[in-house]
Amino acid sequence: MKKLLIAALTALSLNAANLHFSLHKMETGKGDTLFIIGGIHGNEPGGYFAPMLFLSHYKITEGNVWVVPNLNFDSILQNQRGIYGDMNRKFAVIKKDDKDKEIVDDIKKLMLDPKxxxxxxxxxxxxxxxPIPKNDLFNPKAWGQAFIIDQQALAGTKYGNLAEIASKVAKKNNIVLQEDVHEFNVKNTQTKDEDEAMRQSLTYFAIQNKKPAMAVETSKNISDLPTKVLYQLKSFEEFMQLMNIKYKRDFELNLKNVTALLKEYGELEIPPHKIKLPLSDLKPSIGYFPIDAKGLVYKSQNPLVAVIKSKSGYDVYNGNIKVSSLSTQSYTFDDSLKEVEAVSDGKLQKVAIGSYLNVKNSFKINVPSDYRLNIIGFSKKGAENESGIEVAKSEFDKNYSLDKSAKIYRAEIYKGKSFCGMVVVKFD
Ligand SMILES: [Zn+2]
Structure with missing residues (x-):
């Protein structure tokens, strides 16, 4: 299986959104391709955390799935529907200077790919x-817990029996309902004749170009994110089954597991091999974080992770969740050192810079003589260089831990005034 990241770079044009979406191709090369597009509306987290989990916990073994988990990335970080206006109303006409133009143009191109x-x-x-009005929340005008189709069918295409497919998947989704009122239905907006607004939408653009498409909606009125993500994942699985796309996932699909997996935020990496930071339990604010004077470059396996400039440094996000605020200090980055020698609980080992050192009780790190080690949260009188000094967990000042549980600390290596990288010390 190939998993390819095509575009997750900051847009270059001034008149464009700050962050571009990323495309992940899970391909076996044979069979049909399902294209999952998440995050067109930034305040609809079910629509982007589901594809994020899908990317990290599913493998495709037959057929192909393309995933864009973060279409409207700028709006996702701000938890807003659309900070440049409603992106899902820009697929018929879009102004030349619209900040969403590059993103809308790019996603259209991908949607029309013959694959x-x-x-x-x-x-x-x-x-x-x-279908029958009951009250403000339960009525034909509502959108939640439904598969939205623009028309009954799209003739001449393999998956053009939209109503039939949607109702099959809705029935399957109704097997895993956490509450009866969450039942899924099929809503046909009859876009061509009856819904002018929907004529500007992503799915209608697809339909007009002979590409079967539909929206999968969970409800804003379900406040529990894992419940929504569970429903989305279940529907991906049912669509894949209909298309003969085979997959493996590394967990059992239930609410408890989805809840646990959503607490895993992944890692932030500062290349090349400078810093690796576990994000899940990170403290809400971290001080004196070293950053390259030339500017920040970062990557993450989690496509919803973004690091955005703030007043005092940078803010780290996982989708609409602000993970931490980093107050930064800039340094010249020095790449001369790749690994150091460490002793963890008496055991000698090599540790790559920009990785973790796992420790039960105590450790020491030795850096070469022209380098300096600074263990943050530990201080020994008279020692400016903490290379070769054995440090126990109890000697740390918890205020300086990276994580809320006070188990993770950083050891930073410098050469003169340049920053050479970090080893993150993880106590059991
Ligand atoms: Zn929406």
């Missing part, structure tokens, strides 16, 4: 769609 056989556009919609 793509079916497109899903993910949302958390208002209320709970019901």
């Amino acid at each position: 793509v056989s079916l497109i899903l556009n993910l949302h958390d919609g208002h209320g709970f769609y019901r």
Whole structure:
């Protein structure tokens, strides 16, 4: 299986959004391709955390799945529907100077790729769609807990039986309902004749270009994110089954597991091999964080991780969750050292810079003579260089831990005034 990252770079044009989406191709080369597009609306987290989990915990063994987990990335970070306006109303016409233009143009191109056989556009919609009006939340105008189709069918395409496919998947989703009122239905907006606004949407653009597409909506009125993510993942699986796409996932699909997996934020890496930071339990603010004077470059396995300039440094996000604020200090980055020697609980080992040193009780790190080690949160009178000094967990000042549980500390290596990298010490 190939997993390819095509575009996750900061846009270059001034008149463009700050962050571009990333495309992940999970391909076996044979069979049909399902294209999952998440995050068109930034305040609909079910629609982007589901594809994020899908990317990290599923493997495709037959057929192909393309995933864009973060289409409207700038709006996701701000938890806003669309900071440059509603992106899902820009697929018929878009102004030349619209900040979303590059993103809309790029996603359109991908959608029209001849390989793509079916497109899903993910949302958390208002209320709970019901064909018969009951009250404010349960009525035909609601969008939540529904598969939204623009028309009954799209003739001449393999997956053009939209209503039939949608109702099959809805029925399957209704097997894993956490509450009866969460039942899924199919909503046909009859876009061509009856819904002018929807004529500007992503799915209708697809339909007009002979690409089967539909929206998968969980409800904004379900406040529990894992519940929404569970429903989205279940529907991906049902669509894949319909398309003969085979997969493996590394967990059992239930609410408890999805809840636990959503607490894993992944890592932030500062290349090349400078810093690796575990994000899940990171403290809300971290001081004196070293950063390259030439500017920040970072990467993460989690496609929803972004690091954004703030007043005092940078803020780290996982989707709409602000993970931590880093107050930064800039340094010249020195790449001359790749690894150091460390002793963890009496055991000698080599540790790559920009990686972890696992420790039970105590450790020491030896850096070469022209380098200096600074263990943050530990100080020994008279020692400016902490190379070769044995340090026990109890000697740390917890205020300086990287994590809320006070188990993770940083050891920073310098050469003169330059920063050479960090070893993150993890106590059991
Ligand atoms: Zn939406």
